[in-house]
Amino acid sequence: MNPLLLDVPLKLETERLILRAPLQTGDGNMVNQAIRDSFNELKAWLPFAQEQPSVEETEINLRNAHINFLKRESFRFLIFHKGTDDFIGTTSLQGIDWDIPKCEIGYWVNTKFGSKGYMTEAVKELTNLGLNHIKFNRIEIRCESTNLKSRCIPERLGFELEGTLRNDDLSADGTKLTDTCIYSIVS
Template identity: 75%
Template sequence: MNPLLLDIPLQLETSRLILRAPKQTGDGTVVNMAIRDSFHELKIWLPFAQKIPTAEETEINLREAHIKFLKRESFRFLIFLKDTNEFIGSTSIHGINWDIPKCEIGYWINTRFSGNGYMTEAIKELVHFGISKIKFKRIEIRCESTNMKSRSIPEKLMFKLEGILRQEDLSADGRKLTDTCIYSIIS
């Protein structure tokens, strides 16, 4: 089946969260504020966070993500608290290979909201959605071996650590080689 024919909802829900595709004008403002709030933590792990983007750059990035969503190239979701509608982070299904089919999941959270289990809840829903609705046969989570907060999520969700690739990637700032953990879950 051609992926463009897949009926992918623009919103997913959990007991505490709403995961919504970036589709509204102005999403860039709230996402940009969260990047600014969490900049020092994000900078350690994420190449996109090496400098603080402008709100306009974030808006453009989200509009491009929406286009990729519609083209079924990747599926980014913005995460909001159900009770307050506060934006708390972002997650995505990317690196899709429709021939297998398989994908990778990535995520980040506003530092103010970490430690509450929100990201684990969001990823659990995304994994369920990916396996049961999209019919992915394999879902991966890759993260730097020293990023213990990121590693805890696939470990809590019963992903299997398949291995650690030594000196496989560059650090977010591009200054040193890092080891990458590969976790996976299969249907």
């Protein structure tokens, strides 16, 4: 089946969260503010957060994410709290290989909403979407070995640590070699 024919929901719900595709004009302002609020923490781990983006750059990034969603190249969701409508972060099915089919999950959280289990809840729902709705055979989560907060998420959700690739990548700021942990779950 051609992936363009897949019916992928634009909105997912969990007990506490709503995950929706970034398709509303103006999402860039909200997401940009969360990046600014969380900049110091994000900068340590994410190459895109080495410099604070402008609102316009964030809006363009989100519009491209929506285009990629429609083209079935990646599926990014913005995460909101059900009760307060606060923006919590993003999570994505990305790096899709439709021949296998498999993908990777990426995520980041607004610092003020960290350590509350929201990202684990969101990634659990995205894993369910990937395995049971889209029918991926394999989902990976890759993260720097020293990023213990990020590593906790796949570990809590029953992903298996397949290994650590030594000197596999550069740090987010590009100054040193880092090790990458690869977690996976298979159907």
